[in-house]
Each structure stands twice: as structure tokens, then as C-alpha cells.
Amino acid sequence: xxxxxFNVNSLRARLDVVVDWLVESKxxxxxxxxxxxxxxxxxxxxxxxxxxxxxxxxxxSYNGVAIFSKSRAKNVRAGFDREPRDEARLITAEINxxxxxxxYVPQGYMPESEKFDYKLxxxxxxxxxxxKNFNPxxxxxWVGDLNVAPLAIDVYDPVTLLGHVCYHPRxxxxxxRATDWGFVDVFRMHCKDAGQYTYWDYRMSNSLRRxxxxxxxxxxxxxALAEKSTACYIDKGPREAERPSDHTPIVAEFAx
DNA sequence: ATGGTCGGCAACCGA
Numbered sequence: 695x696x697x698x699x700f701n702v703n704s705l706r707a708r709l710d711v712v713v714d715w716l717v718e719s720k721x722x723x724x725x726x727x728x729x730x731x732x733x734x735x736x737x738x739x740x741x742x743x744x745x746x747x748x749x750x751x752x753x754x755s756y757n758g759v760a761i762f763s764k765s766r767a768k769n770v771r772a773g774f775d776r777e778p779r780d781e782a783r784l785i786t787a788e789i790n791x792x793x794x795x796x797x798y799v800p801q802g803y804m805p806e807s808e809k810f811d812y813k814l815x816x817x818x819x820x821x822x823x824x825x826k827n828f829n830p831x832x833x834x835x836w837v838g839d840l841n842v843a844p845l846a847i848d849v850y851d852p853v854t855l856l857g858h859v860c861y862h863p864r865x866x867x868x869x870x871r872a873t874d875w876g877f878v879d880v881f882r883m884h885c886k887d888a889g890q891y892t893y894w895d896y897r898m899s900n901s902l903r904r905x906x907x908x909x910x911x912x913x914x915x916x917x918a919l920a921e922k923s924t925a926c927y928i929d930k931g932p933r934e935a936e937r938p939s940d941h942t943p944i945v946a947e948f949a950x
Numbered sequence: 951a952t953g954g955t956c957g958g959c960a961a962c963c964g965a
Binding site: 703706707730755756801803895896897898899937939940 | 954955956957958959963964965
């Protein structure tokens with residue numbers, strides 16, 4: 695089972711990149727974030743044509759998440775329980791017996807802002823969802839743009855960037871509270887190298903060429919599933935496309 | 951060197 699996560703920064707603007715890469719990579723599951731499309735305008739035709747199923751939750755202008763899969767998704771849930779009007783940042787589904795949690799974690803703006811508190815609290819709400827709906831002994835894969843670079847080797851300048859909302863002790867603690875529920879960083883099981891990034895800021899000149907990036911996009915799995923992982927890697931192909939997102943996909947393969 | 955990113959969506963906001 696091949697699973698990937700990709701912050702597409704507008705699904706409609708990135709449609710060709712996403713469709714071509716999805717077909718070429720032969721993915722069983724692709725979770726995308728920042729679709730920036732309302733449900734009524736979701737580009738279903740493009741995915742019908744290539745034989746992929748889809749579930750999605752979007753909103754106008756911002757956020758939005760979707761999961762594409764070869765097999766039909768079951769037990770689909772969008773958003774946190776009892777908060778149907780929340781931002782479109784969370785969708786979960788069961789695919790081939792694996793629970794897939796796709797998140798677009800709030801970025802947090804600035805450390806002193808309310809938005810940062812919202813971000814930190816968002817992780818704790820997610821822990822509540824894990825506790826209520828899953829068991830750490832089950833096969834669960836949590837993927838998405840988590841907007842946290844966990845380690846010093848996950849950012850291009852850990853000294854200068856320390857205290858940024860995506861590389862902040864409180865963000866690290868919040869992520870740890872969530873992973874302590876029962877998740878393993880599948881990428882780090884397979885690769886210990888520094889400088890392995892999934893995001894390069896558009897606003898920095900030549901950030902990709904200079905590899906001034908961040909590892910913000912993650913594939914985490916419960917121990918039962920992580921033990922079956924055979925590979926995990928970042929695919930820079932889509933970041934080098936003609937009209938790239940500022941993120942690039944991360945891919946994991948599982949023997950399930 | 952007086953410029954320097956995207957996308958959504960229609961003036962700015964978010965990243």
C-alpha cells in the first residue's frame with residue numbers, strides 16, 4: 695500500500711500536476727491539503743477519468759482537505775465531532791482496512807498571537823479524536839501538513855528559526871502530545887539525513903535551489919502499521935513542475 | 951539595483 699501526502703496550494707491551480715503525479719506514482723492513497731475549493735466546485739471529473747475515488751471537505755478561499763484512493767473510502771468523517779462549522783482542515787476515512795487521518799494543521803501566524811494558541815489547541819483536539827475513535831494497536835496513518843518541523847535537522851537554519859510558529863518549543867510539545875498517543879515518524883524510520891524538506895518558501899529567492907526549506911509534511915503511523923513500512927521518501931518531482939506548489943509530496947510504502 | 955511569490959478573488963488575507 696502506497697500512501698502520500700501533498701499540500702497542493704489550490705487543487706484547481708495544481709490539477710495537472712496532481713493528476714499526472716498520482717497516476718505516475720501508482721498511489722493507493724493520496725491525501726492533499728489546501729485544496730482551496732468549496733465542495734460544490736471540487737474537480738471530480740479529472741479524478742473520475744483516472745479511476746480514483748475521492749472524499750473531500752473544502753471551504754471558500756482557504757484550507758480544504760481531500761483523500762484520493764483506488765479503493766472506496768469507508769467511515770468518512772470531516773472535522774471534529776460536534777463542530778461541523780469548523781475550518782476545513784481534517785478528514786478521516788478507512789481505506790483497505792487502514793484508518794487514514796488527513797490534517798492541515800493551522801500555521802499559527804506569530805507566537806504571541808491567538809492563532810498560535812489555536813494551533814497548539816488544535817493538536818490537543820486531535821488527540822481527543824484519536825482517543826475517541828481509534829486504538830493505538832490498530833493500523834492508523836496520520837498524514838498531512840502539520841506545520842511543525844520536529845527536529846533541528848528539519849529546518850534550514852535551526853538557530854535563527856527557533857521561535858518561529860513552525861519551529862517553536864510549544865509547537866514541538868503539542869506535536870509530541872499528539873504523537874505520544876501512539877504514532878511513529880515513518881520518514882525518520884527510513885532516513886536520518888539533515889536537509890530533507892517538504893516546503894520551500896515562495897517568498898525567498900531560489901529557496902528550492904539553495905535548499906532553504908522545512909520538513910512540515912509528515913507520514914506518521916501507529917506501531918503496528920509502522921512495522922510494516924518498507925520505504926518513506928520525499929518526491930521533489932512535483933516541486934520542480936512547471937507550476938509547483940510551495941510544498942512537495944512525501945510518500946510511504948507499507949506491506950499491507 | 952528603489953525590485954524580489956503564489957492563489958483566491960476582487961481588496962486584501964494567508965502562507
